Amino acid sequence: MSRQSNRTTDSKKMNSELFTLTYGALVTQLCKDYENDEEVNKQLDKMGYNIGVRLIEDFLARSSVGRCQDFRETADVIAKVAFKMYLGITPSVTNWSPAGDEFSLILESNPLVDFVELPDNHNSLVYSNLLCGVLRGALEMVQMAVDVKFAQDSLRGDNVTEIRMKFIKRIEENLPAGDE
């Protein structure tokens, strides 16, 4: 069996599908364990947070990005470096608030929702909520408290997926508060 030519692209695609399918299995399990969608959303956010606080170290070790000077730079790094590195997509950064403390990430495609359809009885499920937790956890580890939520979701009929990020405050350097 020597079909070497398309093997490398195949294996990259498979890796993405492994993650997507595993995420799907996780959400399914959560829906089974919790009766209502709000609980599932909260769990996804919490799990995302736990992943985020570890992911940031992996990110900083592998990218040669230095300290960001301001929130705009942070937004660019998230969209152009982090999303590219981990999910292979580059969302666009738009809709800056006048004060410069809030922006939107617009994702044309969301790898997490490949092969996914939401059934009718899960209308308030934010399927990709893990992403919000990851962003929140990762930024907290670099001293930024942010609020992250989905403004638009392609799974629920919108054209694009939009993540809204708001800067809350700078976290003073002190001892870690304790685990989730």
Added chain:
Amino acid sequence: MADEALFQFLHNEVIQYIYKSAEYGEMENGRCITKLENMGFRVGQGLIERFTKDTARFKDELDVMKFICKDFWTSVFKKQIDNLRTNHQGIYVLQDNKFRLLTQLSAGKQYLEHAPKYLAFTCGLVRGGLSNLGVKSIVTAEVSVMPACKFQVMIQKM
């Protein structure tokens, strides 16, 4: 495309979640392992469907196992299975000397009692993959010194 580090993070978080909601005790441990294995099963079924879309038909059982050891393992874990043994009567042992999901855990005997948690999902993955290739099996894993581990596949005659 999604990075492999992402899968490892997610996998570890899934394990944490499954175990957090369980109380301590032998019974609960078994239940958690089963849950993880079932998740892996479903993922394995889906993955193998996507992966073998354009592959030629497999000649026999051994061909299927070789595919799992080479192509499937390479795609999922970036390396091949190091050693495949069989008794030609339906039992296969797949040995991975540096299993990627264990390398971060320990390099020896520390945390050995926790190793099964990190293998359950993969056992399901293999079982699911085989299932959608028409092979019914039972997959178990054993570890004595991390990060090496052995997956034992017992083919069930339908």
